[in-house]
Amino acid sequence: MVRFENVGLRYGMGPEVLRDVTFGIPPHSFQFLTGPSGAGKTTLLRLLFLSLRPTRGLINIFGRDAAKLGPDETAALRQRIGIVFQDFRLLDHLTTYENVALPLRVQEKEEASYRAEVRELLQWVGLGERMHVLPPVLSGGEKQRAAIARALISRPEILLADEPTGNVDPGLARRLMRLFLELHKTGTSVLIATHDIGLMDQFDARRLVINQGRLTVYD
Numbered sequence: 224m225v226r227f228e229n230v231g232l233r234y235g236m237g238p239e240v241l242r243d244v245t246f247g248i249p250p251h252s253f254q255f256l257t258g259p260s261g262a263g264k265t266t267l268l269r270l271l272f273l274s275l276r277p278t279r280g281l282i283n284i285f286g287r288d289a290a291k292l293g294p295d296e297t298a299a300l301r302q303r304i305g306i307v308f309q310d311f312r313l314l315d316h317l318t319t320y321e322n323v324a325l326p327l328r329v330q331e332k333e334e335a336s337y338r339a340e341v342r343e344l345l346q347w348v349g350l351g352e353r354m355h356v357l358p359p360v361l362s363g364g365e366k367q368r369a370a371i372a373r374a375l376i377s378r379p380e381i382l383l384a385d386e387p388t389g390n391v392d393p394g395l396a397r398r399l400m401r402l403f404l405e406l407h408k409t410g411t412s413v414l415i416a417t418h419d420i421g422l423m424d425q426f427d428a429r430r431l432v433i434n435q436g437r438l439t440v441y442d
């Protein structure tokens with residue numbers, strides 16, 4: 224599904240932040256991405272979401288060489304990847320419902336074709352009662368779930384989440400993890416970047432560990 228071969232990345236003229244990164248994300252897999260602060264987790268997620276290009280090495284996503292993608296192809300492939308950003312990136316002037324529906328609106332789908340699905344997903348993440356409020360009045364955990372719902376609405380084949388349990392209490396963190404596992408069971412490949420060793424220890428999942436720009440896979 225995704226394959227990195229000897230990928231290196233530097234920002235501008237700075238040092239290499241990622242070095243010789245080689246790994247794959249198999250279909251229907253579940254994995255954590257971890258490592259100390261500043262190790263390069265967010266950078267790796269940006270490469271996976273095609274919002275950064277590597278300075279060296281090869282990235283193959285859904286059978287395509289990432290270096291050769293034009294803007295339209297990049298946009299089309301991104302629709303197959305859901306991402307939950309660390310800072311949520313909800314639009315404050317749109318309601319929770321509208322934020323979650325946004326990826327479908329961008330695809331120019333008719334509202335009647337997705338209204339029920341958006342509502343159902345919002346119920347599923349426990350935001351059924353918060354559908355019509357604006358993000359500034361949502362709690363941190365509610366914003367997180369809205370961001371997760373928005374990432375899921377296009378039924379992505381890969382879900383990437385950057386510290387999705389970083390702003391929530393342990394009970395909600397476990398609920399969110401159950402939600403990711405349920406998603407994984409429906410066939411989506413899930414990659415969760417986290418610092419939370421306690422959380423990872425609760426699940427027998429693959430771990431991708433970055434240290435000083437190098438990645439080691441523990442299956």
Ligand SMILES: Nc1ncnc2c1ncn2[C@@H]1O[C@H](COP(=O)(O)OP(=O)(O)OP(=O)(O)O)[C@@H](O)[C@H]1O
Nearest residue numbers: 234237240258259260261262263264265266267418
């Ligand atoms: N836009 C940028 N320009 C220059 N350097 C950057 C940029 N973004 C990140 N870096 C540097 O790249 C390195 C890796 O950063 P990155 O955000 O990927 O780490 P991280 O593992 O996600 O950290 P954290 O766990 O603290 O979120 C850091 O040294 C950081 O300072």
